[in-house]
Amino acid sequence: MRAVTIQTYGDPDGMSARDVPEPRVEPDQLLIGTEAIGVGGVDAVIRRGTVGGGAFGVGHVPGSEVAGTVLAVGDDIDDGWVGRHVWAFTGLGGAYAERAVARLEDVVALPDGLSSVDAVTIGSAAPVAHFALEHGRFVAGARVLIRGAAGSIGIAAVELAARAGASAVAVTTSSPARGERLRTLGATEVLDRSGKDAALRTDGQFDVILDIAGGPELPDFLERLAPNGRFVLVGVVAGYPPPDFGTSLFGLFQRSLSFSTFSLDTVSRPDLSRVRRELFDAVGRGELHPVVHDILPLERAADAHRVIDQGEVFGRIVLTTS
Ligand SMILES: NC(=O)c1ccc[n+]([C@@H]2O[C@H](COP(=O)([O-])OP(=O)(O)OC[C@H]3O[C@@H](n4cnc5c(N)ncnc54)[C@H](OP(=O)(O)O)[C@@H]3O)[C@@H](O)[C@H]2O)c1
Structure with missing residues (x-):
């Protein structure tokens, strides 16, 4: 064959x-x-x-x-x-x-x-998105940010979160054209990869961040979590996060944030x-x-x-x- x-x-x-x-x-x-x-x-x-x-x-x-x-x-x-x-x-x-x-x-x-x-x-891809949202204790009304949203996992996460009643579905992507496509699938806010160029740039807006990118910019995104926010690392297309990323988490101690990885291997x-x-x-x-x-x-x-x-x-x- x-x-x-x-x-x-x-x-x-x-x-x-x-x-x-x-x-x-x-x-x-x-x-x-x-x-x-x-x-x-x-x-x-x-x-x-x-x-x-x-x-x-x-x-x-x-x-x-x-x-x-x-x-x-x-x-x-x-x-x-x-x-x-x-x-x-x-x-x-x-x-x-x-x-x-x-x-x-x-x-x-x-x-x-x-x-x-x-x-x-x-x-x-879609089961990864489903279980990662579940891992992040996503509920209707939650404000969600999906990093690396233009891949198959991210697209499914955008659609699933939007359909399940997220009050905001922000995404990071690398071009306005890709952002427009993500809007047609349910994204409500489009950020560039750094997350710094849009109206949604104040700290502490998101209840759940699903991160398919990882990489050196991951600590910046911890700041975007609201009190009791949950960060779920799903993939590392941008590489591993820096070894001291936990320092950012401790700097935000009073927000009671959670950081977790998620792998489909832990689903029965x-x-x-x-x-x-x-x-x-x-x-x-x-x-x-x-x-x-x-x-x-x-x-x-x-x-x-x-x-x-x-x-x-x-x-x-x-x-x-x-
Ligand atoms: N957790 C699990 O159980 C599980 C299961 C399967 C796969 N995975 C992981 O998921 C990842 C692949 O997912 P996928 O196929 O959906 O992703 P993908 O298509 O490989 O990438 C998703 C998007 O990430 C963005 N991106 C690429 N480089 C980036 C960078 N340096 N910084 C920020 N964004 C960047 C790109 O979009 P833009 O150009 O629009 O920014 C890209 O379309 C892998 O890391 C894989 O190991 C995890």
Whole structure:
């Protein structure tokens, strides 16, 4: 079968499509004929070799989410799954391929009418947004700021917070045009990446900050939390925060702020699958809008990564196999 493999960690030129052996199906796994494959920021981080120290090895097939049709099942799985249209999490690799395997607990049957492209656009990202808002004890009426809102997680967070009755949904983004697109999805205030150029620049306005960016500017954003505000670090697309970021937190001691990280790994698989199904259904009702930046053939995975590296993506890039 055709799959994209990483031959050299670093820039996207080190990955290319080639013929590889079919994946082996373990007893608790399903074999999926992939139709759409989500290209995530994590894939780019792994490809650059900045995590795992290249531990994924030469020949690693990147990618973690696919949608397609079940072709076969392992010995422990009901063969009624064969032929079903599903979304699946494949782990930290294995998705950029014509066929992929996933464990049953990581597979969700898709509702009628949901395309494979839409499924991989929100299948991972929207649950992260949902549970991160929950982790930040978001309630209707809360004022929310989402840093790094133009990615697939941020876009889902904007829509979910707006629909759930946030009294303000502020976002950071890198251009007015991207800000306008975020407004159409529910953002009420648009800030630049530093958060300093808009009317909303006084301290202490937000009850919840969802931060997908992290990086050196994170401490500045702690000041924007209201008393009892909750800061939830979801991603680090701008790098790790400075090691002394806690100093800013102590400087605001009298506001009783909370700082936390959030990882989907701490959500139980049944809860995750239940919410994922609900979010897929929400797409069908028109309540959640998968935002696809571009659709490229599998063979052009390296081009997809170049677009990510150039910081141009708004939403999700998707690879297709047909
Ligand atoms: N917590 C979890 O369970 C979980 C699960 C999956 C992924 N993640 C993490 O989530 C992140 C990827 O999320 P994603 O795919 O939604 O994000 P993304 O598309 O990679 O990036 C989101 C946005 O961040 C902005 N951005 C980029 N560099 C920035 C910088 N230096 N400073 C401020 N903003 C910057 C960009 O928008 P603008 O150009 O408009 O500013 C970009 O569109 C990764 O860090 C990944 O590890 C976390």
